[in-house]
Amino acid sequence: MSELFRRTFAEINLDHLAHNFFEIQKVAGFDRFLCPMVKANGYGHGDVQIAKHLEKCGVENLGVCLIEEGLLLRKSGVQSDILVFRGFDKYGAQKILDHHMIPVVSTWDQIHCLESIADDVVSVHLKFNTGMNRLGFDPDQAEQLFTYFKNSKKLKLKSILSHFFNGEDAYLENGESKKQTDQLALLLNFFKPLNVFAHLLNSGGIASLAKVNNDSNHYLQKNNWGFRPGLILYGYQPKNIFSELNLKPVMSLKSVVNNIRDVKKGESVSYGAKWIAGRDSKIAVVPIGYADGVHRMLSNKNLALFSGQLVPIVGRICMDFLMLDVTDVLLKKQNKKYDDEEVVLFGYDQDGQFLSAEKAAEAAQSITWEMLTSVGERVPRLFKGGAEL
Ligand SMILES: Cc1ncc(COP(=O)(O)O)c(C=O)c1O
Known part of the structure; x- marks a missing residue:
């Protein structure tokens, strides 16, 4: 694995893969x-x-x-x-x-x-x-x-x-x-x-x-x-079947905050000024964009996990970056430092909180299959688990 100067990656949980496979095998039987x-x-x-x-x-x-x-x-x-x-x-x-x-x-x-x-x-x-x-x-x-x-x-x-x-x-x-x-x-x-x-x-x-x-x-x-x-x-079911298959999503798409900006009430964020701050705001700049597979359709629509909380993507998603409005989170926890804070676009955060790729699919008027397969080639896949079987 080459060095990761930009800490944007897809974490692939091999234990979840094995779990899902054995769930499927239970339905299949052995013949x-x-x-x-x-x-x-x-x-x-x-x-x-x-x-x-x-x-x-x-x-x-x-x-x-x-x-x-x-x-x-x-x-x-x-x-x-x-x-x-x-x-x-x-x-x-x-x-x-x-x-x-x-x-x-x-x-x-x-x-x-x-x-x-x-x-x-x-x-x-x-x-x-x-x-x-x-x-x-x-x-x-x-x-x-x-x-x-x-x-x-x-x-x-x-x-x-x-x-x-x-x-x-x-x-x-x-x-x-x-x-x-x-x-x-x-x-x-x-x-x-x-x-x-x-x-x-x-x-x-x-x-x-x-x-x-x-x-x-x-x-x-x-x-x-x-x-x-x-x-x-x-780890995902097609919509509306609601079977009792117990599946665990395998991929978590993650990045780390690049920088946090103060944006004044009335100022805009990103191309085309499609989001205007309604109050003085804290905006987290995250180094992941549509070239990494975060669909531009999600601009001003979807959420991400930041410090264990759901926060909105604001302004247009760029090729290499997107911005999150983290004002509420920062107001609550004033003393904490947020440089290096993990951001989850979908999947699990460090504490096990989960944001579904289905939500991103819905917001992008797409399907879960596309959300997973369009994660960009330049996003390293980091594999975890897999030792136990
Ligand atoms: C021939 C064939 N079989 C199986 C599959 C698996 O489909 P799914 O991801 O819906 O399980 C595909 C995927 O499109 C396929 O083309």
């Missing part, structure tokens, strides 16, 4: 396919360290979007099966095979690429489009695909899969996810003679299954659907 998603730099947390810690927890499969992401994991010593979801051309197919990764196929071209270069038997996961309309074969291709895989000497079909476009409704018996699940169930039945399993459940699906765990007739209980957890692994 279910489980493939944690570590794409997009492990949802912003640091893919290599996240993958290695998950391996210590017993993980055997990992999901990435890009071949590049998989290559980085392999070069860093990750041994698990790495499923590559985005797709590939012939050159990409060669890389996937050279580095013992597992292709998820969505087109005939991809199948033909693999067939033409494989020297040995290659395991393949086959994606179907059941409504997301992004990747995957249309279900009407099932017969042709079945015949193909039945006869192929080189490509061994391991699983079929699909992806929820509205996983938040999976606990309902009449939602979009139910329709998608029904479609994949038909396909699974059709492909059964090839001895395949199916994976489907993202965070919405898994949290939904946790919610209906006592209802053995619920449609999600059938078929032992494989899990591909993303967000819940990192």
